[in-house]
Amino acid sequence: MTRALYRLGRGAALHPWRVIAVWVVLAVGVVGLNLSVGGETTDDFRLPGTESQQAIDLLDTRFPAQAGAAGQVVFHATDDSDSSGDEAGGLATGPARAAVDATVAELRRTEGVVAASDPFDPTSPSVSPDGRTAFTTVVFAAETLQAADAERVEAAVEASRAGADDAVQIEIGGTITQAAQEIEGKEAFGLAVAVIVLLVAFGSVIAMGLPIGTALFGIFIGLTGVSVLAGFADVPTVSPMLATMIGLGVGIDYALFIITRHRQFLHEGWSVADAAGRANATAGQAVLFAGMTVVVAICGLFVSGIPSVGMMGLASGLVVAVAMVAAVTLLPAFLGLAGPWIDRLRIGRHRAVEPTAEETIAGRWAHRVGKRPWPYAIAGALALLALASPLAAMRIAFPDDGNAGTDHTERRAYDLLAEGFGPGFNGPFTIVVDASSVDAGAGADATVEAAAGVAAALQAESGIAFVAPPALSPDGTTAVLRAYPTTSPQDEATTDLVHRLRDDVIPAVDSRTGAATYVAGWVPTSIDIADQLASRTPLFIAAVVALSFVLLTILFRSVLVPLKAALMNLLSVGASYGLLVAVFQWGWGKQLIGLDETVPIYPFVPMIMFAILFGLSMDYEVFLLSRVREEFDRTGDSHRSVVDGLAGTARVITSAALIMISVFGAFVFAPDVQLKMFGLGLSAAVLVDATIVRMVLVPATMALLGNANWWLPGWLDRILPHVDVEGGSSLASKPEVPVTAGR
Numbered sequence: 001m002t003r004a005l006y007r008l009g010r011g012a013a014l015h016p017w018r019v020i021a022v023w024v025v026l027a028v029g030v031v032g033l034n035l036s037v038g039g040e041t042t043d044d045f046r047l048p049g050t051e052s053q054q055a056i057d058l059l060d061t062r063f064p065a066q067a068g069a070a071g072q073v074v075f076h077a078t079d080d081s082d083s084s085g086d087e088a089g090g091l092a093t094g095p096a097r098a099a100v101d102a103t104v105a106e107l108r109r110t111e112g113v114v115a116a117s118d119p120f121d122p123t124s125p126s127v128s129p130d131g132r133t134a135f136t137t138v139v140f141a142a143e144t145l146q147a148a149d150a151e152r153v154e155a156a157v158e159a160s161r162a163g164a165d166d167a168v169q170i171e172i173g174g175t176i177t178q179a180a181q182e183i184e185g186k187e188a189f190g191l192a193v194a195v196i197v198l199l200v201a202f203g204s205v206i207a208m209g210l211p212i213g214t215a216l217f218g219i220f221i222g223l224t225g226v227s228v229l230a231g232f233a234d235v236p237t238v239s240p241m242l243a244t245m246i247g248l249g250v251g252i253d254y255a256l257f258i259i260t261r262h263r264q265f266l267h268e269g270w271s272v273a274d275a276a277g278r279a280n281a282t283a284g285q286a287v288l289f290a291g292m293t294v295v296v297a298i299c300g301l302f303v304s305g306i307p308s309v310g311m312m313g314l315a316s317g318l319v320v321a322v323a324m325v326a327a328v329t330l331l332p333a334f335l336g337l338a339g340p341w342i343d344r345l346r347i348g349r350h351r352a353v354e355p356t357a358e359e360t361i362a363g364r365w366a367h368r369v370g371k372r373p374w375p376y377a378i379a380g381a382l383a384l385l386a387l388a389s390p391l392a393a394m395r396i397a398f399p400d401d402g403n404a405g406t407d408h409t410e411r412r413a414y415d416l417l418a419e420g421f422g423p424g425f426n427g428p429f430t431i432v433v434d435a436s437s438v439d440a441g442a443g444a445d446a447t448v449e450a451a452a453g454v455a456a457a458l459q460a461e462s463g464i465a466f467v468a469p470p471a472l473s474p475d476g477t478t479a480v481l482r483a484y485p486t487t488s489p490q491d492e493a494t495t496d497l498v499h500r501l502r503d504d505v506i507p508a509v510d511s512r513t514g515a516a517t518y519v520a521g522w523v524p525t526s527i528d529i530a531d532q533l534a535s536r537t538p539l540f541i542a543a544v545v546a547l548s549f550v551l552l553t554i555l556f557r558s559v560l561v562p563l564k565a566a567l568m569n570l571l572s573v574g575a576s577y578g579l580l581v582a583v584f585q586w587g588w589g590k591q592l593i594g595l596d597e598t599v600p601i602y603p604f605v606p607m608i609m610f611a612i613l614f615g616l617s618m619d620y621e622v623f624l625l626s627r628v629r630e631e632f633d634r635t636g637d638s639h640r641s642v643v644d645g646l647a648g649t650a651r652v653i654t655s656a657a658l659i660m661i662s663v664f665g666a667f668v669f670a671p672d673v674q675l676k677m678f679g680l681g682l683s684a685a686v687l688v689d690a691t692i693v694r695m696v697l698v699p700a701t702m703a704l705l706g707n708a709n710w711w712l713p714g715w716l717d718r719i720l721p722h723v724d725v726e727g728g729s730s731l732a733s734k735p736e737v738p739v740t741a742g743r
Contacts, residue, residue, distance in 0.1 A: 002281045005288075005328060009280025012329055013273040013336030023217065023330050030224045038224075039231035041239060043179070044144040045308050050528040051502060055432040055520035056143065059480070063473035065114055066430075066480045069145035070137055071175035073107065073157060074413040075100050075119065076420075077132040079167050090131030091168070092120070099164035104136050106156045112149035115139040123469050133420030138176070144234070150180035173426075174401035174410035175522065187244055189669075193662030194252050201655040202259070204343045210259055210334050215251030218326035222247055222319030229315060236308050238674055239315040241667070245678065246612055247319035249663040250294065253619060253656040254327035257283040260652045262335055263342065272339050276332040284328045286622050291324030293551065294615025301611055303540045304533055309604055313611060320615075362650030362695075366643040369696065370703040377700035380692050381571070387688070388574035390581035396534055396606070398526040399599035399673060400426060400489040406596070418488070424465050427489030429498070430521035431458065431481040433470070438514045444476030450515035451479035457509045458483050463497040489523045490600055498524050530603040537607045544614050545570065554720050555622065556629055558710050564701050568693045569617050573610055576685035580605070580677060593668050593676055605677045613685045616660065620694055624649050628702070629710070638706045642699050650695075657690030 012019045047053045059067035077090045091100055100119060107116040119126040119134035127134040140149050153176050161170050191212070198208040223240055261283040265275035298320065301313030335342065369376045402418070404411035417425045433454055435447040451470040458467045458481075465486045470479040487493040498519060506517045545566045552562035580601055582588045587598045628645030635641060664686065667679030702709050712720075 001285060001288075005284050006277040006281035008277075008328065009284060009332040010273045010277030012280075012332035013276035016333035016336040019329060019333035023221075023326070027217075027221050027224075030221055030228065034224050034227045034231075037231040038227040039235075040147065041230050041235045041237040042144055042146060043236050043308070044234040045306065045525065045529060046234075047306060047525065047528050047532065049305075050525075050532065051518050052520045052525040052528045055430065055518035058432055058434055058478065058518070060143065062475060062478045063471075063480060065139070066471065066473075067143055068114060068140040069142060069175070069179075070139045071145065071150075071153070072135045072137055072173035072413065072417070073103065073116075073153075073176075074133065074135045074171045074173065074416045075103070076134075076169040076171070076416050077167060078169050091127065091134050092131055095164075096168050099160065099168040099170075100134065102163065103157065103160035103170060106160055107136065107138055107153065110152050110156045112140055112142065112146070112152060113138055114141050128420030130420070133416050135173075135417060135425075145175065145179040147179055147237075150176045154180050169412075169416075171409045171413035171416060173413045174404065177408070177410045187248055187663065187666060190248065190659075190663035190666035193666075194248075194659045197655050197658045197662070198252075198256070201256070201651065202263070202343075206338055206344055207259060207263065207342050210331065210338065210342075211252045211255030214255045214326050214331045214334060215248055215323060217330065218251050218323040219244060219247045219319060221326075222322035225318050225322065226315045229311075229318065233311055234308060235311050235315055238672070239312050241670075241672075241675055242312060242608070242678065243316045243319040245664060245667055245675075245682070246294075246298075246316050247323050249660045250291065250320055250616070250619075251323035251326070252659050252663075254287045254291065254323060255331050256652060256656055256659070257287055257619075257623060258327055258331055259335070259342075266340070266342070272336060276335045279335075280328055280332055283623075286619075286626065287324060287327050289551075289555070290615065290619040290622055291320060291327075293548075293618045294320050294612070295324075296547070297544055297611045297615045298608075300540065300544065301607060303543065304536050304607060306529060306532060309533070309607070312604065312608060316612070360647045360650065363643050363647030365695065366646040366699045367639075369699040370639045370642055373700040373703035376696050377704060380696040380700065383692055384571040384575050384688065384697075387576075388571065388578040390578040390586070391574055393585065394577060394581050394606075395492070395585060395600045396530045396603050397490050397492075397495065397600035398530070398602065402426070402488060402490070403595075403597040403599045403673065422465050422484070422486060423488035423491070424485035424494070427485065427494065427523040428521060429483040429485065429501075429519055429524060431467075431483050432518045432520055433479040433481070434477065434516040434518070435479070435513070436477040437516065444472060447472060447476055447479050447515075450509075450513040450517075451481060453509050453513050454506070454515075454517050455481055457505050458501070461497070461501070461505060463487065463493065463500075485523075489526075494523060495527050498527050526603075533603045533607055537610075540607055541570075541610055544610065548614060548618065551618075552621065552625075553712075553716075554723055556625055556710070557712050557717065557720070559712060559716070560705055561625060561709055564698075565617075565621055568697055569614060569689075572617070572685055572688045572693050573613050575688050576609065576613070576681045577606060579684045580681050583680060584673075584677060593680065594671075595673070595676065599673060602674050602677055605674070605681065609678065609681050609685070612682060613689075616686065617689050617693075619656070620653050620689060623653060624694060624698065632710065638709065639703060642702050646695075646699060653690060653694060657686050660686040 056067060075091055077096050091097060104116050107113055117126060117137045119136050138153060142149060154172060157170055157172055195208060198211060202208050223243060226235060226240055226243055229235055258279050262275050262279035265278045295317040298313040298317045302310035401410040401414035414426050431454060433451045435450045438446040455467045458464050463485055464483055466484045468482040470481045472479055485494050485497055501519050510517050549562045549566050552565055553559060583590060584599050584601060624645060627649050628641050631641035631644045632638060661683045664679050664683035667675045670676060
């Protein structure tokens with residue numbers, strides 16, 4: 001691997017235009033493929049084996065008109081009239097009634113809509129008791145609501161607003177608006193901060209531009225590849241933004257590691273081509289290892305058992321893979337073009353002689369920690385445990401529209417329904433009764449009887465506000481009821497109600513009627529998603545930690561170093577989880593990030609965050625410990641190796657961490673709550689990892705263990721493969737022809 005990467009990097013530097021031409025052809029090919037077979041992202045959260053999915057599959061087969069996605073459009077009379085008890089005032093008469101009827105008629109004519117309920121149907125609870133609020137349920141042809149269908153509904157409502165009387169307020173529910181909304185990030189801010197960090201780290205405009213250019217080129221091809229993937233599979237809408245967030249961070253960091261070593265070799269007197277080859281063989285090998293680890297970890301999200309979550313991982317993994325390949329092929333070509341002038345266009349003063357470890361802040365700090373390791377180890381561990389303490393209160397659930405800002409139509413629709421009918425009307429349950437196994441001779445009568453029994457049992461539950469009359473399928477074997485809970489969709493009482501209905505209430509009714517009844521709808525489906533992810537996350541974390549232990553054991557020929565790394569990774573991730581709970585659930589400083597209301601933690605966030613952070617922490621772990629191990633092998637002095645290793649890597653690790661923090665942190669200010677969680681959680685975890693873990697716990701624990709850090713049982717040493725992750729031992733130690741690098 002070392003020799004292959006050396007030849008690859010050296011060849012790319014000697015023939016840069018050939019390599020760049022290959023990448024341009026690849027980009028053109030991917031763009032062409034996207035134009036011909038690419039697709040749009042879509043949120044299709046299929047849950048194989050769950051009750052919600054069984055209900056959806058049953059409706060697809062027997063009652064397609066009820067199987068499509070559904071959303072609500074809400075009407076409210078802005079005057080003070082009251083129509084309770086009679087037909088006068090409110091929405092029931094006059095211009096207000098005409099505006100409602102016209103809007104419903106317009107919705108029914110909208111492409112992609114198969115039904116829009118009549119708010120004034122006496123059998124349906126679609127008008128509030130005071131007569132001033134009503135809603136229509138819009139049913140779409142597609143099982144998963146497409147952005148184009150949602151946008152057409154928004155246009156129809158906007159046209160109705162323009163023609164309606166001022167006395168009527170028309171708002172659109174979040175199911176529709178979220179499907180139509182484009183997810184936007186703040187990656188430009190993170191990129192700007194990365195430029196500043198690289199200028200400070202390299203002190204050269206040319207050296208700064210190379211990692212930015214490499215990362216952006218890789219992200220362009222990677223995201224285009226995600227669009228191609230969307231033409232063959234259902235890729236969730238948040239995937240491109242998530243992939244951009246990760247790809248931009250790792251793309252710049254990988255290039256940063258390689259350029260740092262390249263400049264080091266140039267200053268030692270190697271030619272441009274040899275320096276690029278050696279940088280590729282050393283730092284590039286570490287980049288490949290770390291990058292493949294990230295890809296494997298993120299693609300491991302298929303362990304969740306939810307295809308959409310796995311596709312999020314696959315999309316992100318694709319972008320990381322492209323960034324990784326670009327770092328070891330395209331970047332050396334750019335280095336060849338830059339030649340000995342990579343340090344030209346300098347910013348600030350250049351130090352001709354590199355400082356010794358004792359002359360650096362990191363070196364002096366590592367020496368101080370190493371001399372008194374116990375206080376620092378205890379303080380660092382307590383700090384992480386304190387940050388992680390809110391984790392015990394984490395609640396996994398999907399936030400509802402009540403968390404949106406009051407300037408959003410979905411929030412206004414939510415508030416109107418909650419005020420007019422009760423909070424549970426924002427998250428109705430879809431109850432599907434399958435009576436096909438009941439006496440075939442009874443026909444539809446058996447279905448009606450079974451549905452009536454289910455309705456009576458539901459209505460008797462204290463958590464159910466209302467049960468609408470059933471709708472029968474064309475073959476008479478299936479009935480669909482709408483049940484409205486008394487509590488809001490994200491309320492914990494609603495989750496308890498769903499479990500109680502499924503575990504106790506429904507089975508008791510089915511045992512009497514012989515039918516099979518399923519509790520579905522968006523709220524029960526979201527509960528199924530949260531439950532499945534919560535049950536799979538511990539297994540996923542255990543598998544990832546085990547993988548990291550094995551890989552680090554192979555790399556560093558040690559048992560204790562991987563064990564410490566696994567424990568520290570768990571603590572740093574736990575600290576970031578705790579921060580999410582404190583900010584999003586408890587509301588600590590929520591206004592600072594533009595959050596209007598407290599929300600539970602999105603079910604996808606913990607598992608995806610762990611996959612990403614595991615891979616990213618491996619970057620810093622490998623870069624730091626490989627240098628420490630190199631110094632230990634050279635000197636045999638445990639304390640000296642930690643001081644020199646930390647001093648030699650602190651600048652680049654700090655720069656890489658600042659870039660990651662800025663890229664991830666920029667997404668904290670995105671309008672989408674999900675992106676806010678990812679941005680805050682990932683940036684906080686990188687900050688903790690680069691400070692408390694790398695600067696305190698690593699030197700403290702290594703000082704405590706001393707030479708035992710590198711202990712490996714003889715039998716294990718004999719069976720483990722030998723990997724030289726930095727690759728330097730198999731390369732010449734001195735340049736054959738000294739070359740002075742350009743300044």
